[in-house]
Amino acid sequence: MKTCTKCGQTKPLEAFSRRASSSDGRAYQCRECVKAYRAANRERDAARQATYRAANREKIAERDAAYRRANREAIRARYAAYYEETVRARYAAAAERYSTEGAFPIPVEVLAHRVGYDGAHHRVRRCYGPARSHPCAALGCDRPAEAWALVNPVSEYVHTEWVKDARNPDRPLRRMSYSANPADYRPLCHGCHIRLDVHGQNIIKGVTA
Numbered sequence: 001m002k003t004c005t006k007c008g009q010t011k012p013l014e015a016f017s018r019r020a021s022s023s024d025g026r027a028y029q030c031r032e033c034v035k036a037y038r039a040a041n042r043e044r045d046a047a048r049q050a051t052y053r054a055a056n057r058e059k060i061a062e063r064d065a066a067y068r069r070a071n072r073e074a075i076r077a078r079y080a081a082y083y084e085e086t087v088r089a090r091y092a093a094a095a096e097r098y099s100t101e102g103a104f105p106i107p108v109e110v111l112a113h114r115v116g117y118d119g120a121h122h123r124v125r126r127c128y129g130p131a132r133s134h135p136c137a138a139l140g141c142d143r144p145a146e147a148w149a150l151v152n153p154v155s156e157y158v159h160t161e162w163v164k165d166a167r168n169p170d171r172p173l174r175r176m177s178y179s180a181n182p183a184d185y186r187p188l189c190h191g192c193h194i195r196l197d198v199h200g201q202n203i204i205k206g207v208t209a
Contacts, residue, residue: 002026006033094129098187113180117161120178124148124185131187138192138203145187149196151204152184153177 003010006029016026017034027034038045053060068075115123128134131145150158157180162173179185186204188196195203 004028004030004033006030006037091129091133094127095133098128098134114159114161115178115180117163117176117178120180121148123180124182127182128185128187134187136189136192137186138188138195141189141192141203143189143191146190147188147193148185149188149193150177150179150184151186151196152179155179155181155184157181157184 001010002013002016002024004016009030011030013024013026015030015032016028017031018025019027022028029037125131125148128148131148134145135141136143136145137151152158158177159180160175160177163176164173165171192203
């Protein structure tokens, strides 16, 4: 048991955060008091931290770089563990939803919103994972997919937007179609994507470009 120096209540050690410099290895104030303090002083602390970072930008960068050099293997192991436990599991669940045509829980009122061209593609990746994790959906093609393509241009959720080419910023804006519904997209390889977008060929069963 330990008594909080803030509220004066005696609580189990688990109610206090760890603090290596303390004799008992726990903080002086309980978690609830610390949480209440941070909530009451969030804006003031944020401003103070921002001021400190602005005044010590080089010092902080050098400190972070030194830490990364000294703990390179540990950082890689931590990122690898996170990828295996979180990212890979998320991609596997997304691939399962796509392969079984499982419905992603997006309310109809959300689908009706104009999310923008980039936002629509981000939603598809969030629902079904990256296109490269799927084979090309075109008939007779056995190559891996490279990008998600809009294959249902007559969907009620399709909108248009003027889009800038990120790879060729000097090119003029292009009017592009996108859908707020991820179900209107299929993973295609580069060649099949061109056949669909440029030539308008019906390369997917049941879909007319």
